[in-house]
Amino acid sequence: MITPEGLEDQLLGIVVAKERPELEDERQALIVSSATNRRQLKEIEDKILHTLSSSEGNILEDEGAIQILDSSKILSDDISKKQKIAEETEKKIETSRVGYRPIA
Secondary structure (H helix, E strand, O other), X not given: OOXXXXXXXXXXXXXXXXXXXXXXXXXXXXXXHHHHHHHHHXXXXXXXXXXXXXXXXXXXXXXXXXXXXXHHHHHHHHHHHHHHHHHHHHHHHHHHHHOOOOOO
């Protein structure tokens, strides 16, 4: 179902793509990057859950599990930092796009 807000956002994207194509390109790249980050975080969560559920005995004595958890934490922190930067950039882009909203 088409909503007025969705239609306005699509029209705004078209206008911004014509007036400031680099801005719209960056916005589209951020959307893709954000989706990739969310997918990677989900994969990390699944890996951690699998490691925890398949670990036998005391997990603190399972070197393999500890290495997986450590590497998962590092990767998760890295993705979280990237996501935070992407959110800040998205806010700046959205602020720039607001000026074109009356046209849409």
